Amino acid sequence: MHSSFRLDTNHDLSVSPWGLPVKRRKLPFNIAVSLFAVMAGLWMITTVKGPDVFAGWLALVFFSLGLIVFPLQLRWQTLLLVNEQKIRVHTNPFLRPLTFSWSEIASITLFEGKRHVYLGLALSPDALHPFLLRQPLLTRKLIERRIMRFQQVVLLSQRFLPNSLRLAYTNIQERYQPQIVQYHVTCESSNAFWETFN
DSSP states (O other): OOOSEEEOTTOOEEEOSSSSOOOGGGHHHHHHHHHHHHHHHHHHHHHOOTTHHHHHHHHHHHHHHHHHHHHHHHHOOOSEEEOSSEEEEOOOTTSOOEEEEGGGEEEEEEEEOSSOEEEEEEEOHHHHHHHHHTSOHHHHHHHHHHHHHHSOSEEEEGGGOSSOHHHHHHHHHHHTHHHHHHTTOEEEEESHHHHHHO
């Protein structure tokens, strides 16, 4: 089984949002199933009366989303990519990835609660404003809202990853210790997030 934490030949640390990579050979089958279900949903909406109409709408909406998501998975497989020069985060298939150089990062924090775990990245005050200016308007507004609420530029949730964010955090600390030391990046585990925002 393919682990969602993989080390490639460039010695990058990559964390994917799915436990298995998207198999291109299965894509036509997945799209065909979704198309069939969409057609079945349309048929139920137009010809069937009563409670089955609701089931038709559910099938239509759900499998229509599948027609959008399956092709997007080909582009959107990497959620977190860390190498010796930068950290790249892709949290939304509709927005471009966020890229940080190690010199911009102030802290990497693992927020641990009873049921949820988050990995946060915060930028240094000197780097934050230039970073925001590089972003498109929608991305900038989303980041500014996140900073106001959580003081983090990126906040990855364990809920969207099959493997442990604790392991990713440990791997970052071990693999990129020279960058952490050189750029004075603070690495910490905290439950302050939960005390403040829950």
